[in-house]
Amino acid sequence: MKVIFVKNAERISRKSRSGILVHFGENKYKEINIRDIEALFILGSKVLIESCAISLLSSFNIPVAIISKLGVSLLSTHMLTYYNDVRRAQYAMNDEERQKIMLEILLAKFRGFSNIIKYYGKDEPDIHYTEDLEKGNISLLLWEALNSKAYWEKVLGILPGDILDTLKARYGFEGRKPRAKDPFNKSISLLYALLYAMSLRALVASGLDPTEGLHHKTRYSTPLVFDYVEMYKPIAVHAVLKTFKSKSEKININKDGNLTKDSIEILAKEFFLIMRARIRNTRMTPYRAVYINTYRLARRIRGDEKVRYTFTYNPKKLILHDF
Template sequence: MKSVLLSNYGVKLSVKGRMFILSSKEKKETISPADVDQFVIISSGISISSKAIRLAMEYGIDMVFLDNRKNWARICFSNPIMTVENRKAQYIAILQGRKEFGEEIIRAKVENQAGHIKYWSRKIKREDFSQILNYTNNEATAARIYWSMIADLLPNKIGFEGRNHDSKDVFNISLNYAYAILYSECHKALSLVGLDPYAGFIHKDRSGNESLVYDFSEMFKPGVVDFTLMNMILEGYIPQIRDSLLSPDSRKEIIKRINTTLNSNVKDSEDGEVRTFLQTIRVYAMKMSSSLKGKENFRGFVQRW
C-alpha cells in the first residue's frame, strides 16, 4: 500500500486532467491515481478540492484524517457486500449473547501477545512468556502480565510503566497514535464485508464508539503495532514529544513504519497461509461475516512468530 502524507500547512491537493496535483510554496508534484492507495492528512491548513476527492473515490483511494491521538475521519469508496443480510446476522448474534466471537478474539489476542514476548525473549533476554497463556480466559490479567513484560524489555529512559491511554510517556502516546492507524484499516475491512463497525461483542456500545473495530483489532495489535514500536525503540529511534503530543516528524515516521508492517508478510497459524497483514485483516473480516451467518466456526487470527 502506497500512502502519500499531507503534513505541511498550506499544502493543496487538486486535480488537472486525470492526475492529482500536490502543491506547496516550495514545489508542485504530479501524482497518478494508479500510484497511490491512500492519502493521509496529518495537519490542519491543508486544502483538498472536491475534484480530488471525486477522483480518489473513482480509484478506490482512501483519505484518512489523523489528529495527534486518533483517526478522526475517513473518506472511502463504499461498496459493501450483502450489507443487510450481514448486519442482520450481526445484530441477532449480539442480541442472542453469542460469546464465541469475543472469546475467540481474546484467545487470539493473548496468544499473539505471548508470541510477541517470546520473539523478544529470543532476541534480548529471557522472559517467562508462557505464563500469559494461562490467562486466555482472563484478558485483564493477561494484559497486566504482558505490559509489565514490555516495560521490562524497554529502556528505562522511556519511562513506560504499563499500558495507560492517558499516560504522557512516549511509548503510550505512540501506541495511541499507531492504534488509530490500525483502527482505520479494520474499519475499512469490516465495512466492506457489510458489518456494522459500531456494534461489537467485547467493547461496550456507546454513541460514536467503534466497538466492533476495537474488538476486531485486538487480534492484530501485538503484531502490527506493539512489535513495530518496540522494534523502533530498541533500534534506537525515540519518537519526540512536544506538549504531550507526537512531533510532526515522529508522526510521519510512525505512519511509515506501521504501513511497512501492514504490507509485510505474516504466516497464519490457523491455515498456514502467508499473506500481508492487510490481506489478513480483510480475510478475517470475511471469516467473521461468514461465521455470523452460520457458515463456519469463527477462529481468531494467531500469527506464527
C-alpha cells in the same frame, strides 16, 4: 498502492476524477494519483480538506485517518456499500453471539502478546478470570482490562531499563496510555491507526457494517473496526518494541507534540516489514490476513461456526524481507 502521510500541509483538494493535490503553500503542491492510495493519514488538525476531495476518496473506498492530539479520527465510507444478507445477519446477532465471537478475537490478541513475550525469553502471564466471565460475574470489558494490564506489564519489561528510565524522566511515562505525550505511546497509537485504516477498508469490502460493533460501543464512529483490530495489535506493538530496542534515539517528538517525520518513516518501515513478511509454511502474510479474515468473520456472523476468522501473531513464524 501506498499509505500516504500528509504533514505540514495547508489544504487537500481534488485535481481531477483521478487525483488529489496536497498544497503546502503558494504554488507548492504534490499531486497523488487516486489509484496509488490505499489509505490517507493526515497528521495534525489544521489541514483543510475540500469536500470534492472527500467525495473522490469516498468513491474509491479509501479511508482517511486524522491523527491529532485528541486521538485518531476515521472518516468512514461505509455508506457506499449496499445492505445484504451479511449485514442482516450482523444486525440480528444477540449479545451472547457477539460476546462469543469477540472473546475469540481477544484470546487471539493475548496469544499474540504471549508469543512476543516468549520470543524475547520472558515468562508469559496466565489468562485470569475466565471462570468469572463464564459465570457472568464480570463483563467481557472488565475481563479484557484485567488481563490487558497483566500483559502490558510483561510487554514493557522487554524494553531495556535505560530506555524506560529515559521515558519516565523526560515524559513521566507510566505505561500504555493512548493519549500520553511520550514517543512510545505516540508510536503505538500511530501504528494502531494504520491497522484501523486497513481494517476499515477490508470490513467494508467484505459487506460488514463497521458502525455495528461486537464489543466497543457506538461512541466510536466505527466500533467494529476497533473490535476487529484487537487481534492485530501485537504486530504494531512488536514493531514499536523492535524500533525502540534498536533506534530509540531516533524516535522523537517535535515542538507541536507529534512524532517527527523521520520517526514516522522509521516506524512505518518496521511495521510494513512485518506486515509483508510471509508466514512460514504458508502463502499468507499478516497484511493479507487482515483482508482475508474479514470475509471469514462475515461467514462466521452468517452462521458458519467452523470457519477460522482469528489471527494469532507469532514472530518466530515470519520470514522477513527488508525493502
